[in-house]
Amino acid sequence: MASSADENQADNAVAEVPGDGLVAVVKRDCPTCELIGPVLADIESRGSLTVFTQDDPAFPEAVAARVHDADLGFSWHHDIETVPTLMRFADGAETGRIVGWSRPEWESFTGLGGLGDGLPEHRPGCGSLSVDPAHVDALEARFGGSGLSARRVEFGSQEDLHEAMFDRGWSDGLPLVPPTAERVAAMLAGTSRAADEVVANVAPDLADCTVEKAAVNAVMAGCRPEYFPVVLAALTAVCNDTFNMHGMLATTMPVGPVFIVNGPIARQIGMNNGMNVFGQGNRANSTIGRAVQLIVRNVGGGRPGEVDRAALGQPGKVGFCFAEIEAAADGSTDESGGTGWDPLCTDFGFEAGTNAVTAFPGEAPRSVVDQLSRDPESLARTLAASLNAIHHPKLVLGFDAILAVAPDHSRVFIDSGWTRQQTADRINELTTRPGSELVRGADGIAEGVPDFLAEADLPKFREGGLHLVHCGGGAGLFSAVIGGWVNGEVGAQPVCVEIDPWR
Structure with missing residues (x-):
């Protein structure tokens, strides 16, 4: 935690009271x-x-x-x-x-x-x-039971805190909020978990991250205390063998964790699931993913140019987090787009309405434009053609994907009675192609699958590898594709974790 040399250093001892x-x-x-x-x-x-x-x-x-x-x-x-x-x-x-x-x-x-x-x-x-x-925050930090134990880093009275934190290597390249004891104590108020409880073992250094260390980085990222339960759940989601954060850091591909939040908590903390959903301007969206990335950097040691070996990288590696459009208890949504699709968390066995965060190993989103399709079959074919291009049109089975469908496109399916699963099933059918078109050398392209697969019909995605997400602005006939990293047991798999709003 940061503290300046000219901070109040008054004695913490409580004045004595008379015996009687x-x-x-x-x-x-x-x-x-x-x-x-x-x-x-x-x-x-x-x-x-x-x-x-x-x-x-x-x-x-x-x-x-x-x-x-x-x-x-x-x-x-x-x-x-x-x-x-x-x-x-x-x-x-x-x-x-x-x-x-x-x-x-x-x-x-x-x-x-x-x-x-x-x-x-x-x-x-x-x-x-x-x-x-x-x-109250300063008093809680000085006298409270939050149990702050992080080392205090003293800064000189003439030092610029923001430049000093950057010089010490704490930053992702953007300015940080100084993690004073008062701010960290306030962040810890967002959870009932003890400050010294270990949340996760963070790659690549396999260092234990306590709740307090997570709070320090959440402060630096710009989070509010009410975001902290989502940060803790998101950190849990990426720190396990299934998600394989270490492998994702070490790959030369331009991928990082993408977080999708479901449940009432997304509304409660003011997350954006609508207009400009992947863009700037929403504090919760911008800082939750950033907090996790700072933890990976500052606790786990995952720094670009060291263990992080991405050849190109992408802006989402600073932090990529958004919420999904879903029905509230009263059946309403934040966007005009219908309520006919179950949320993403149901792909992982959770019920609709569960507070959950899904971590997906993904690249940057790319836009899909179809202004003319008004029937689900035509639109499904457009989306399938766009999904086939992930990483390479002739590479199949290796990469999962998120298909983010905005309301004007989702309405085409919902109004025709297509559920999210039915839509995904049809797109999977349309992205299955003859191996003869995909083998190495076909169409004059050296890249492709081995020759022994020439007689097989090959799906683009492994079973369960395509995830449809309902998000985006209520005007504009667009969708977006977020390609995955090498998925399955040899790479990384999406992980969904329930969020306890009181933790």
Whole structure:
């Protein structure tokens, strides 16, 4: 985590409280606290009272036993939510409290009569500085139970934090958000998992990534805390032998993890599944995938030019994440496109409506244009012809694919009663071709399949290798193809993981 040399270094120790007696917590910026200043002075003159003042160390002037709660440690540790709060201590332990000002309650609590004669009988208090949103993250980071253990990296007061983080090799080439203790603590609030819990073993260095390390990188990526459950699930999805992140890094092909989010959580965190779905402008889409890639870089050691050997790469390797259009509980969608297709997560055994993220080993998307087809058979043939070109028109069975179908194209199928599976089945039929057209040397092209396959009918994709996803803007007769890496047991396979929104 980053911290600058000129950060507040005040002692974290909590001011001691008297073993026995009364303690009041106040702040000058509270009309009720100002009102009861004379009452506090009266109580002090008739017994034992210590006043902890949150903002102004000179307040209340009429009280001698004042303690400036400068770091708000006393207020935080004693769960002060409202000022004024009046507490009673015996043998160093709190035995009772009241909040706000009420003459009858204060007189009963203190055993003193005649308090605040001439003052209003009741006045509500104000919010404590220790629960003010401006302070709560810093207090949680300093005093809370988040268990932050990451090494603090000190920066000089004259250093530019953004340049310093880049110089230390933490960045993917874009500016990073400094992962201060306050920001990391706030990110950890997005999950109930312990900061020291290991989420995954990250390739290529096979380093353990704890929840805290994931939070540090999620902060640097620009995530909000509510995105963090998706980040943790996405990280789990890529860190296993099935997805084979190490192999994908080492390949010279231009592929990286593509994340597709299903379920209500996509709406809850404001993900984009519509217009410009693969593009810029949506914070959740832009930062979730980036967070995972930064973890692979900074925890796992997967850096370009080292283990990452991509000959060309592609922009999606910074982070590629989007949501799918699917029906809400009320049957509505975010885009005009119908609700006739099950979501992608059902390909992996999850029910529709499950919060899930699918990690797909993919390349950059390429557009498919068909402005004229109005029947499903014609459109299926267009899509099949485009899918045949993945990596090479004569290479088959080796590469999975995502076919992203935008609403104006999906409507052609849905209005004709074609389900997502029926559409995929027909496209698979149309992408099956005679081996004689695909063997090496056919059509004057050296690339192709071995000669012994010349008499076989060869499908473009292995069984279950074509995945249809419903996304994109509601105007425009387009789809998109996202080709995969070498799939199956010799390469990588898509992995779908359920997201626990509370984790």
